[in-house]
Amino acid sequence: MTPMKRPKWDITDIDTWGPGKHELGATIPTSGNSDEFVTGGWRSQTPHIDIDKCTGCMLCYFFCPDASIVIENGKAVDVDLKHCKGCGICAKECPSDAITMTTDQGA
Amino acid sequence: MAEAKTGTLAVTGNEAVAEAMRQIDPDVVCAYPITPQTEVVQLYAQMVADGKVTSEFVTVESEHSAMSAVIGSAAAGARTMTATSSQGFALMWELLYIAASYRLPIVMTTVNRALSGPINIHCDHSDTMGGRDSGWIQLYGENHQQAYDNCIQAIRIAEHLDVRTPVMHMYDGYVISGAIGPLVMLPDETVRQFIGPYKAINPLLDTEHPVTVGPFDGLRGFYFEHKISQNRAMDRALTVIQDVADEYADLSGRRYGLLEPYRLDDAEIAIVVIGSTAGTTRMVVDKLRAKGVKAGMVRVRVFRPFPHEAYAQALQHVKVVGVLDRADSFGAQGGPVFLEIRAALYDCDPRPQVLPFIYGLGGRDIFPDNIEQAFVQLEQAAQGKERATTERRYLNVREG
Numbered sequence: 001m002t003p004m005k006r007p008k009w010d011i012t013d014i015d016t017w018g019p020g021k022h023e024l025g026a027t028i029p030t031s032g033n034s035d036e037f038v039t040g041g042w043r044s045q046t047p048h049i050d051i052d053k054c055t056g057c058m059l060c061y062f063f064c065p066d067a068s069i070v071i072e073n074g075k076a077v078d079v080d081l082k083h084c085k086g087c088g089i090c091a092k093e094c095p096s097d098a099i100t101m102t103t104d105q106g107a
Numbered sequence: 108m109a110e111a112k113t114g115t116l117a118v119t120g121n122e123a124v125a126e127a128m129r130q131i132d133p134d135v136v137c138a139y140p141i142t143p144q145t146e147v148v149q150l151y152a153q154m155v156a157d158g159k160v161t162s163e164f165v166t167v168e169s170e171h172s173a174m175s176a177v178i179g180s181a182a183a184g185a186r187t188m189t190a191t192s193s194q195g196f197a198l199m200w201e202l203l204y205i206a207a208s209y210r211l212p213i214v215m216t217t218v219n220r221a222l223s224g225p226i227n228i229h230c231d232h233s234d235t236m237g238g239r240d241s242g243w244i245q246l247y248g249e250n251h252q253q254a255y256d257n258c259i260q261a262i263r264i265a266e267h268l269d270v271r272t273p274v275m276h277m278y279d280g281y282v283i284s285g286a287i288g289p290l291v292m293l294p295d296e297t298v299r300q301f302i303g304p305y306k307a308i309n310p311l312l313d314t315e316h317p318v319t320v321g322p323f324d325g326l327r328g329f330y331f332e333h334k335i336s337q338n339r340a341m342d343r344a345l346t347v348i349q350d351v352a353d354e355y356a357d358l359s360g361r362r363y364g365l366l367e368p369y370r371l372d373d374a375e376i377a378i379v380v381i382g383s384t385a386g387t388t389r390m391v392v393d394k395l396r397a398k399g400v401k402a403g404m405v406r407v408r409v410f411r412p413f414p415h416e417a418y419a420q421a422l423q424h425v426k427v428v429g430v431l432d433r434a435d436s437f438g439a440q441g442g443p444v445f446l447e448i449r450a451a452l453y454d455c456d457p458r459p460q461v462l463p464f465i466y467g468l469g470g471r472d473i474f475p476d477n478i479e480q481a482f483v484q485l486e487q488a489a490q491g492k493e494r495a496t497t498e499r500r501y502l503n504v505r506e507g
Binding site for chain 2: 014015017018019020022023024025026027028029030031
């Protein structure tokens with residue numbers, strides 16, 4: 001027998017929820033939703049990738065503590081700014097100097 | 108009736124509870140031995156070894172680990188129990204709050220013993236009174252029978268869908284835990300049917316429906332709302348505790364309330380007391396009644412949630428109430444029970460006087476004479492023209 005599918009946990013208006021609406025014991029009743037928790041707002045520095053310099057060594061990808069490096073066709077092409085906290089590890093580890101950090105204005 | 112089947116047994120309080128646990132046969136027990144609770148854990152471990160129960164028994168290296176393992180087990184979806192006392196209870200401290208806030212229906216036996224120091228292994232209520240704000244439901248038993256009865260009822264209360272909050276049930280160390288007293292058990296099958304099968308909510312082991320238990324409350328911040336829902340569950344628990352007691356009474360013939368008044372209806376002076384001292388107090392009340400003194404008593408059964416309205420109802424006609432605390436709250440106006448009772452009676456008109464008594468710390472004996480002496484002080488206050496002071500009155504203490 002296939003288990004019953006639960007309805008998706010709809011939290012679109014969670015900011016308005018009172019005590020009666022939350023899940024018992026603060027449990028999160030679904031999986032794979034850390035992506036929805038946007039933490040990039042903590043960032044004060046932002047990495048920029050020079051795609052032409054990237055050799056595809058993937059060190060930035062493996063060192064990133066937040067899985068924020070976007071890889072396409074074996075090369076770093078973008079940074080997920082919803083979750084990147086600007087730690088600068090990618091820029092430090094990149095052997096090709098393909099990543100530079102800039103200070104965000106008003107961050 | 109159960110009585111006809113099992114008869115009356117002579118057991119220690121700890122044996123009574125181990126037998127209740129055998130009948131409950133929880134999925135998991137994680138526990139660490141500590142005086143005076145040791146016998147509960149030892150007997151239960153033996154039952155596991157002998158195959159009398161199906162429980163997984165997890166031996167741990169401390170009470171901090173015991174409560175941690177219990178939380179993990181309950182979150183996984185297992186009916187889980189543990190037991191402790193005193194320093195062990197104190198070592199569980201941070202986890203008590205976690206268990207309650209995760210709304211895990213754990214049941215814990217706590218055999219009341221003084222907290223150090225000086226090191227003391229005897230009875231008082233300072234251990235669990237310190238945990239009164241942890242979010243657990245607290246049931247206090249008077250004797251062997253109540254230790255057994257509360258343990259079984261605690262399962263139903265904790266697991267009730269209106270409550271889903273852990274329950275600790277207590278009885279006095281040594282006085283009850285180690286001394287032999289009478290016990291009438293329910294048949295195993297009756298207990299099994301009474302507690303019913305366990306239904307976990309959002310269990311971690313339901314891998315078809317993965318969940319996260321105990322997440323970081325995050326930057327959105329719903330901690331405040333979750334605390335309010337804990338308190339709402341406490342409010343609902345008052346009804347549930349009484350309903351469970353009523354259902355249990357139908358099976359056992361033993362009737363329990365949230366509180367237990369004794370000769371209170373026309374009482375002018377009354378004592379409020381928790382635990383085994385209620386038995387001694389009842390005897391003193393009878394003695395005073397025989398002399399024409401209008402004395403009464405209330406035994407506290409449920410301390411969390413505290414049924415303040417029921418106390419106001421029960422005690423509003425009494426002139427002077429003496430509250431016997433077997434724990435102190437240093438620097439407060441009195442012991443923990445005193446503070447609750449005094450607050451509960453604040454809105455009564457006329458307002459009874461409420462006087463704090465401290466007794467039995469670190470297992471200091473409490474004799475009928477000591478309780479009689481407390482009643483004398485209540486009588487004097489009742490006859491006095493002015494309200495008596497609310498300084499602590501100590502019973503059976505060395506002066507000087």
